[in-house]
Every structure is written in structure tokens, then in C-alpha cells.
Amino acid sequence: MKDHSVKLSLLNTLSDGVFHSGESLGQQLGITRAAISKHIQGIQEWGVDIFRVQGKGYQLAQPFIMLSHDLIQSQVSNPVELHPIIDSTNQFLLDRTETLASGTVCVAEYQSQGRGRRGRQWVSPFGTNLYFSIFWRLEAGMAAAMGLSLVVGVAIAEAIESLGIEGVKLKWPNDLYHNDKKLAGILVEMSGQAGGAANLVIGMGMNLAMQDKKGTIDQPWTSLAEVIGNDQLDRNQLVVSFIKTLDKALKNYEVHGMQDFVTRWNRLDNFLDRPIRLIMGNNEVTGIERGIDSHGGVLLETNEGLKSFIGGEISLRRND
Numbered sequence: 001m002k003d004h005s006v007k008l009s010l011l012n013t014l015s016d017g018v019f020h021s022g023e024s025l026g027q028q029l030g031i032t033r034a035a036i037s038k039h040i041q042g043i044q045e046w047g048v049d050i051f052r053v054q055g056k057g058y059q060l061a062q063p064f065i066m067l068s069h070d071l072i073q074s075q076v077s078n079p080v081e082l083h084p085i086i087d088s089t090n091q092f093l094l095d096r097t098e099t100l101a102s103g104t105v106c107v108a109e110y111q112s113q114g115r116g117r118r119g120r121q122w123v124s125p126f127g128t129n130l131y132f133s134i135f136w137r138l139e140a141g142m143a144a145a146m147g148l149s150l151v152v153g154v155a156i157a158e159a160i161e162s163l164g165i166e167g168v169k170l171k172w173p174n175d176l177y178h179n180d181k182k183l184a185g186i187l188v189e190m191s192g193q194a195g196g197a198a199n200l201v202i203g204m205g206m207n208l209a210m211q212d213k214k215g216t217i218d219q220p221w222t223s224l225a226e227v228i229g230n231d232q233l234d235r236n237q238l239v240v241s242f243i244k245t246l247d248k249a250l251k252n253y254e255v256h257g258m259q260d261f262v263t264r265w266n267r268l269d270n271f272l273d274r275p276i277r278l279i280m281g282n283n284e285v286t287g288i289e290r291g292i293d294s295h296g297g298v299l300l301e302t303n304e305g306l307k308s309f310i311g312g313e314i315s316l317r318r319n320d
Contacts, residue, residue: 004085006031007039011048011127017063019056046085046110047125062209064127067109068236075240078103078134078247087113089133090189090203097191097199102137103250105243111205128210129223130235132242133203136250142190142198146310147258147296149174149188152202154264155249156184159241165228169270172289172298172316176206177270180318181222183207202246208233258294266291275319276300278309285309286319 009029013020022033029036040050040058049061069082079101086092089106091113110126138145153170160168160176169177176184184206192198207223225233252260266272271289278285278300287302297310 002085006035007043007046008084010036010039011043012066014050014058014060015064015066015127017060019053019059021057023057025058043126048127062128064209065235066127067107067239071236072107072239072243076105076243076247078105078243080104080243081106082108084109086111086131088203089131090187090201093133093135093201094189094191094199097135097137097201100135102135103247104135106133106135107131107239125210129208130204130206130238130242132206132239133201134243134246134250136200136202138198138200138254140198140254141194141196142192144257145188145190145198145200147261148200148202148253149186150265150292150296151249151253151258151261152186152188152204152246154261154268155245156186156204156206156242157268158264159245160224162245163241165224167227168268170265170268171270172292173296173314178222178227180270181220183222183224183227204242208235208238258296262292262294271316271318277317277319279315279317280309280311280313289316 006029010025013025013028022036025036026033040052044050051059051061053059067082069080072082073080081092081104083092083106086106086108088111089108092106093100093104108131111131150173153174153176157168157170157176167178168183171177174186174188175182184204187203188200189203190198190200207221209225210223269289269291272291274289275286276289278298285300285302287300290299290301290306293299293308295308295310297308298316300307300309
């Protein structure tokens with residue numbers, strides 16, 4: 001595994017948001033100014049904006065608080081893995097399902113191979129978002145996992161509400177929205193055998209203070225900083241809140257299934273009573289969205305009456 005310790009030390013120093021000269025950074029780390037410059041370039045490739053001003057040195061475009069394993073772990077009972085640099089938090093847990101304790105969490109500052117639904121790339125710059133996955137062993141098996149992304153969406157949206165942030169909604173089956181713009185995405189992946197327990201990995205990527213200068217995101221999106229009008233977010237406390245909320249929601253789901261979540265979902269449904277279209281391969285169905293049913297299917301009022309649709313290959317789009 002590549003050693004990123006120098007870059008991480010640089011970021012930790014620069015995270016205060018003030019200027020630091022190349023000379024002082026080099027003295028602190030015991031390397032040359034040229035080496036500092038090279039490491040700064042590497043950090044910029046992670047999506048971090050760093051200014052260089054002649055005679056003043058380097059400064060982050062916006063200061064941030066780096067994630068702290070000790071701080072997070074001290075406030076939750078779930079085992080926590082914090083990896084500043086990782087390919088994918090979901091993949092890390094998927095590769096270790098046979099040895100991990102149920103409830104283990106993996107958090108990262110940067111993902112080199114973050115992915116969303118259907119294998120799409122999830123843009124994952126360093127330190128400005130939240131990349132978070134939790135492993136859960138569901139004894140009831142894979143069939144019982146239907147609708148789990150909806151449960152996770154409800155839990156996260158309600159956790160954000162509990163922080164005094166209003167207006168966050170849900171888009172079936174796996175996104176969080178604000179003012180019709182994507183705020184976060186949820187990806188549930190699973191493995192297991194028929195008749196046995198299901199190994200579930202539930203991942204979430206949430207935009208916190210991201211800027212898409214390269215225009216690589218192909219849909220309307222927003223960030224939590226934009227929602228609240230403040231980019232000084234305490235990401236450590238967000239992680240703690242989400243771990244506690246998800247742990248409680250997953251335990252509830254094990255006992256009660258979807259029944260406790262349908263009404264809660266419908267209250268937060270971004271497209272409730274709005275015209276939508278469902279895209280299923282080459283087929284498309286239009287109608288008025290009426291929330292979800294007890295199985296987690298999206299309800300669509302069509303010319304032929306009320307119908308339920310469910311499945312991982314369905315995309316919901318607004319139709320107004």
C-alpha cells in the first residue's frame with residue numbers, strides 16, 4: 001500500500017486555513033521545498049484546492065477539520081475503521097465480511113474508486129464530503145433485505161433533521177435531495193447463500209462542501225454547506241450521529257421490517273403527489289407518484305390505476 005503519511009501530515013498542518021511557507025513545511029517534515037511542492041501537487045490530484053502565493057507559501061482554499069478515529073470511536077460502540085485514503089469504503093468491507101463484526105463502520109477522507117448505483121463513479125474529493133459504509137449481518141437472509149436502502153435513507157434524513165437542518169427529502173430508492181438537487185446517495189451491496197445470513201454493506205456518499213469545478217457531475221446537486229449556508233461543518237460529529245442513527249434503524253428493521261418506515265418515508269418523499277416517469281431499460285411508465293408500499297415498492301398512479309414498481313434497475317425521474 002502506498003505511503004501517504006507525508007501528504008496527510010501536510011494536510012493536517014494546512015487544515016488551519018492559514019499560509020505556511022514551503023521552507024517551514026519542509027523543516028517540519030524533514031524534506032526539501034522541492035519535495036513539498038511535489039507532495040502538494042499530489043494532494044491537488046485528490047481534489048483539494050491549495051493556493052500558492054509567492055513570499056507567503058501554501059494555503060487551503062477552505063479550512064477543514066480532518067476526521068479523527070479516536071474522537072469518533074470514543075462516542076460509538078460500533079467498531080470504526082478510518083482510512084484517510086481508500087479505493088472504496090464499500091469494497092473494503094465487502095472484502096472482509098467473513099471476519100468483521102456486524103455493525104463495523106468504514107469511513108474515509110478520499111476514495112479513489114468510489115462508486116454509486118449500477119457501478120457509476122461517485123466523485124470523491126478529499127476532506128470535503130463524507131464517505132461512509134457500515135457492515136451488517138442480516139440473519140433473516142437476502143430476501144429480507146428488500147427495501148433496506150429506503151430504511152437507510154429515512155434514518156439519515158431524520159438524523160439531519162435532528163441537527164436542526166430542514167428540507168432534506170428522499171428520492172426513491174436511494175438518494176437524499178434538497179430543493180430537487182441530489183445531496184447524498186446510498187448503495188446497498190450484499191453477499192450470502194440461500195438459506196443463510198446475508199452480509200450487507202450499506203454505503204453512503206454525502207456532499208458536504210464540495211465544488212465541482214471540472215463539471216464532472218451529470219445531474220443537479222447540492223451540498224450540506226449550501227443547504228445550511230455554512231461550510232464549517234463538524235464532520236466528526238456528523239459521522240457519530242449517522243453511526244448511532246443507522247445502528248438503531250437497522251436493529252429496528254431486523255425486528256419489524258418495513259412497517260415502521262413506510263409512513264416515515266412518505267413524509268419525506270421528494271416526489272410525493274408529483275408527476276414522474278419510471279425508466280426500466282427501454283420501457284418507460286409515467287404517472288403521479290404516491291409514495292411507497294409495505295414492500296418498499298414505489299406507487300405510481302397511472303391511467304390503468306395504482307401500480308407498485310420495485311427493482312434495482314428502475315430509475316425515477318421528474319416529469320414536470
